[in-house]
Amino acid sequence: MLKGIPKILSPELLKVLCEMGHSDRIVIADGNFPAESMGKDAIVIRCDGHGVPELLDAILQVIPLDTYVDKPMNLMEVMPGDPVKTPIWDTYKEIVAKHDERGAACVGNIERFQFYEEAKKAYAIIATGESAVYANVMLQKGVVIN
Amino acid sequence: MLKGIPKILSPELLKVLCEMGHSDRIVIADGNFPAESMGKDAIVIRCDGHGVPELLDAILQVIPLDTYVDKPMNLMEVMPGDPVKTPIWDTYKEIVAKHDERGAACVGNIERFQFYEEAKKAYAIIATGESAVYANVMLQKGVVIN
């Protein structure tokens, strides 16, 4: 643990977030996302038992979202015809608003199978224990200005 | 994640608990325990951000405590003269009572420096984010009877 850094960020996750540069992406995957198989070419970090919101909030304390693109944060789009509700998205947007002045406006959607393809190319995938559905988040890191 | 198994147990932790045999020990360390240095000869499993109680409860759902010894679960003894309170110990004892009929009677104490020596010989050490003090737990696995 370190002073002033959320303790949910493991040493390895901190290292990975620090290694990432401008435009690199990281996926915070829910508990049913096939993180290990999608992440064969990526770094997979286990955060079993944690929900996505607390990780999202902690991560956004240490990395900025990319301001060079309109939608530096993306969610997996609900499949056409699927009646499921995604109340966790509102939570995500509130968290983003705490860290990025664009708020919900910088949150986009990616069609499900396109999301998988993008996830395979991410720098890292975090495997959480989030039980909500359609709860995966993909973040694109911005420029750090100290 | 698996059916009927607490999702806080990561794939690797599940593997380690399954590998352990009768009399092997595992330490659930609090957030300030020097888990990595003590665990140089052990398997270190990161559970950053989690408290000890939820891990203890989950672990005792899948491994029995050793019935061949009187104190299969041990806490780090408070240093003489240290006025600190350890209310988390009561929580631990309630959790043990849910899983072992001996309840608090099977919970012992180990003097601080002896605890360190024992920890170095454990099969595995779990690094949590538990912020309570004197919150380390050492468990000795019993015989599994299917």
Add this chain to the structure above:
Amino acid sequence: MLKGIPKILSPELLKVLCEMGHSDRIVIADGNFPAESMGKDAIVIRCDGHGVPELLDAILQVIPLDTYVDKPMNLMEVMPGDPVKTPIWDTYKEIVAKHDERGAACVGNIERFQFYEEAKKAYAIIATGESAVYANVMLQKGVVIN
């Protein structure tokens, strides 16, 4: 060994099943399946000496079959003209029926060479000692709801 978990599931197999997410596939291969060469890009787990039925039964105790597809379990189709009988398929269907309410209806077939191609892309392949022919099984994991 762990409480309440079939002891035929080795620590590594348990870890792999737990790592798998929604839509990941695992092959339970019979004793003559070229598991190591097909599994060059997969995780190969040795279960020499065991039959497929006991493994299938144990695995279905901890992972659900995918409900998003009609046939989350597939067998290797008998080659046209091959007079061989596959009584073990009935056993498989009885086992599935114990764990999934769709029963035999969710069991499909894949043509032999297509089966090989699919197996190469599976997350893991289990090499058993099953001596029955056409006894390979491919399972697709569903969503775990705790």
Add this chain to the structure above:
Amino acid sequence: MLKGIPKILSPELLKVLCEMGHSDRIVIADGNFPAESMGKDAIVIRCDGHGVPELLDAILQVIPLDTYVDKPMNLMEVMPGDPVKTPIWDTYKEIVAKHDERGAACVGNIERFQFYEEAKKAYAIIATGESAVYANVMLQKGVVIN
């Protein structure tokens, strides 16, 4: 699988048995033996789900017991005062008699803690799923005369 070789012998186990020379020892451990921690300096081979008798029988088909010592096969002695019965020992002795003309006469006992010390120095330890108690076996390989 190979022609004429028991299929319970995995490729790795076969390799290990073949690598062993005169006087090397191998432990066939029951399901509660702490095989991984005792075997830190040895080769540990997982045979989860199998009983000791079928492995013992298969192994003695390919390696001879040492004829240079009186007791090339040893069991873990029952602790003084322990009323437990060990009927599996009779099974073991019948199996030995099939492969070694000395029969039960070449089976000895080693006191429990001494057994642990010897196990740590063995060439390999096989982790089985045997549920019988005091069911561990230590074998010492003899000279192979083709």
Add this chain to the structure above:
Amino acid sequence: MLKGIPKILSPELLKVLCEMGHSDRIVIADGNFPAESMGKDAIVIRCDGHGVPELLDAILQVIPLDTYVDKPMNLMEVMPGDPVKTPIWDTYKEIVAKHDERGAACVGNIERFQFYEEAKKAYAIIATGESAVYANVMLQKGVVIN
């Protein structure tokens, strides 16, 4: 060394032969075959100093040839115009006849450059010290019926 198994089969070779399944292929290469470069994606086993015939004979004692194809054993075809004689092929055919009732009928030829391409996809390549020319052999494993 093991009882009843030819001692020319090293522990690693035995393991590889056991790992192979139905339709996997292994090359027994002569001393001038570029085994290491052809075998970059395969397992290369060194048997320096041995001839191909003794290895062929030993290997066919533990694995069956594939009965699903007409030519489960193949030799490298002599280049058009090359006046070289290949008396070792007769030896090979005698050895095959000892182990497979089809005898020489199940031995085919593969054109030289095609042979190289096939060799690169084999499960394993054995590098021998065979000094005869055109002495490479490719075997396809059949179904083991215990």
Add this chain to the structure above:
Amino acid sequence: MLKGIPKILSPELLKVLCEMGHSDRIVIADGNFPAESMGKDAIVIRCDGHGVPELLDAILQVIPLDTYVDKPMNLMEVMPGDPVKTPIWDTYKEIVAKHDERGAACVGNIERFQFYEEAKKAYAIIATGESAVYANVMLQKGVVIN
């Protein structure tokens, strides 16, 4: 790079500082310290070209010094008879005073050869390019209270 964290802290150094627990020690070694040989059993982190003061200042922003001991920071004592001056020590003390209220009072000295022995047991050693003499620093991490 991360928001709010000194950019001189590399991803790996950040990971190591985060892994350290209460009482673990880290050495910030000057450019002539035999960091690689002393650190054979430790983690060695290269920070070539940097001075010790900027690293010390950055590190104390993320880890607290141990309050359980009087001297959680130690310098290598000047050898008896050596007339060398160590003005960098004053810089160190000013830096410490910024981060720990005990200031220079918590800075001790360790005799040269004892320092080497302690360094060998540290969790990590940072190899800098500091050209000042007697400029090595050993820090002992305290309890992190978020």
Add this chain to the structure above:
Amino acid sequence: MLKGIPKILSPELLKVLCEMGHSDRIVIADGNFPAESMGKDAIVIRCDGHGVPELLDAILQVIPLDTYVDKPMNLMEVMPGDPVKTPIWDTYKEIVAKHDERGAACVGNIERFQFYEEAKKAYAIIATGESAVYANVMLQKGVVIN
């Protein structure tokens, strides 16, 4: 550290520069460049906390720029419409002029996305803490004449 060699050059960086041959390229990346993801197939060397100019100056002391091409040193071209200023480029050109008689004339530009593609094929990427924008440099090594 070595006599006469800039101490900012770490042992590993020195090794990499020495390994490079005629026409090999190395990128000195600024602090926000995605060095780790671009460098998946390259060697990535961490120089956190350092600026690009001091590294450029040190590197050009030990490697010559390629004289077989007109532009052995390349900068990332400013995106069309981007009003950003790049004063650090003047610094770079002064440094080059100290080491190569062609001076600024041998410094070219590469369009941003082409720069990324070239960077992926470089022999090595150095990750610095440079905070200036458009501050990445790609060098092509020339022939060393002792």
Add this chain to the structure above:
Amino acid sequence: MLKGIPKILSPELLKVLCEMGHSDRIVIADGNFPAESMGKDAIVIRCDGHGVPELLDAILQVIPLDTYVDKPMNLMEVMPGDPVKTPIWDTYKEIVAKHDERGAACVGNIERFQFYEEAKKAYAIIATGESAVYANVMLQKGVVIN
């Protein structure tokens, strides 16, 4: 060192030459050749400080050149318009004539960029300290007849 074998051949180089089979190629690269980057998929052997002639002479003592091709030894062709002289080629031809009766007749040229492509596919690349230009040599191993 070994009796009767040139001591310039390191243990690893000897091993590599011995592993090579008929038609495998090895490059003896001059000091400016990008051996490490060209040899990413090959085995790279460092012979820093040595010239190519002494290595060529030593290597031809232990491996024959391929007699199945006209030009088993190839040099990098001088670029059109390049006035450079290559006196070292005469030395090479004298060395070849000592070991192969075809002498200079078996030495060919490969166009520069084609040479790079071929080098990438060689079994091994030797990095020397040869300072002559256009001094790279590619050898194709022949059949060894003991």
Add this chain to the structure above:
Amino acid sequence: MLKGIPKILSPELLKVLCEMGHSDRIVIADGNFPAESMGKDAIVIRCDGHGVPELLDAILQVIPLDTYVDKPMNLMEVMPGDPVKTPIWDTYKEIVAKHDERGAACVGNIERFQFYEEAKKAYAIIATGESAVYANVMLQKGVVIN
């Protein structure tokens, strides 16, 4: 294979013999010697299926025996009371006489358990398939004078 070097010497064995220096020892072990367990700290080279004499003869062609000691070659002494005959020793002595002018005079004996202790400290152990008893040989390398 290499010109003029016995083809029974594998690439790895050749490398090991070349790496050995003055006074290093190598054991040529018979087929029942526990080569892998004795060689845990040594390099173990498999030469399954070969006898000791052909290896001894080949090895003495490339390494000299140590002339600084009286007995650079040692055999395992027959146990007191053991009536076994060791005719293979005569073969060994004839082979030695071909390569070292001291002949049988430089061949000594080491008591069995002392031999084991010495073997553990050898640089390498060769595991052969030699079926003769008391057939192990330990060689001490001398100075190579080219």
Add this chain to the structure above:
Amino acid sequence: MLKGIPKILSPELLKVLCEMGHSDRIVIADGNFPAESMGKDAIVIRCDGHGVPELLDAILQVIPLDTYVDKPMNLMEVMPGDPVKTPIWDTYKEIVAKHDERGAACVGNIERFQFYEEAKKAYAIIATGESAVYANVMLQKGVVIN
């Protein structure tokens, strides 16, 4: 190769010399020194085919000898009664005099078996092809002052 650095220094040797700190030692071993076995706990660098003098000269161009001890360079003492001459020692002393003003005065001797013990603790051992006897050199690195 690098500008201004002797090309006999390989990339790895340069790295090792740079990693060494004040008081670390490196052995430049002659061709018969058992470098690999003595260097089991050290870094062994192959410089086959080179003599010790050219390496000594190159190394002293980049590292200073330790001025804190009287004899930072040591030779292996001739065994009592051995009439061998060591003319190479004069060459060594001339080389030292070029780089260290103390000249031959800083060159000491270490008794043979003590030399072996010290060599085992060195940071690195360089294996050369030097054929002179008693030609081993042990250097102790001093403080680098840029």
